[in-house]
Amino acid sequence: xxxLITLSSVMTIFILGLHFxxxxxxxxxxxxxxxxxxxxxxxxxxxxxxxxDAQTTKKNGVPGDTALSDSEFSRTxxxxxxxxxxxxQEEELKLYYxxxxxxxxxxxxxxxxxxxxIFLVSFFITTVAMLxxxxxxDVDLKVGSH
Numbered sequence: 001x002x003x004l005i006t007l008s009s010v011m012t013i014f015i016l017g018l019h020f021x022x023x024x025x026x027x028x029x030x031x032x033x034x035x036x037x038x039x040x041x042x043x044x045x046x047x048x049x050x051x052x053d054a055q056t057t058k059k060n061g062v063p064g065d066t067a068l069s070d071s072e073f074s075r076t077x078x079x080x081x082x083x084x085x086x087x088x089q090e091e092e093l094k095l096y097y098x099x100x101x102x103x104x105x106x107x108x109x110x111x112x113x114x115x116x117x118i119f120l121v122s123f124f125i126t127t128v129a130m131l132x133x134x135x136x137x138d139v140d141l142k143v144g145s146h
Contacts, residue, residue, distance in 0.1 A: 004123060011115045019108035025100040028107050036110040038103070 033039065 004119070004126065007122075008119055011112075011119065015108050015112045015115065018111060019105055025097055025104070027100060028103045032107060036107060036114070038106060038110070 028038065
């Protein structure tokens with residue numbers, strides 16, 4: 001019985017380690033996928049279409065507004081495009097790490113269920129074996145006393 005409790009504790013720690021992966025996430029190994037029926041890896045990719053030849057327009061000569069020169073305007077547009085590109089890359093990374101985290105959580109759930117079934121079967125077999133040995137020793141004592 002102590003062995004079952006120890007194995008249960010070790011399995012729980014193992015599953016918690018899988019479920020709550022640390023900051024170093026990597027994809028679930030391909031050999032684990034068929035073992036726990038996970039299927040092919042999910043591909044999270046967002047394509048970013050960027051117009052390289054953006055047409056520049058000048059502001060109208062409205063009184064009070066200062067018109068930007070072509071070079072200032074193109075530098076401003078380049079900074080805006082770079083900011084947008086950085087933002088999109090950051091969001092792609094977030095989606096990628098979210099997908100990885102979900103894969104590891106799914107794997108942890110599947111392994112947890114598998115280990116739970118092993119635990120229940122071993123608990124049932126151990127209980128039946130203990131009851132059977134208890135009953136057989138009671139029967140031997142009763143037969144020996146008559």
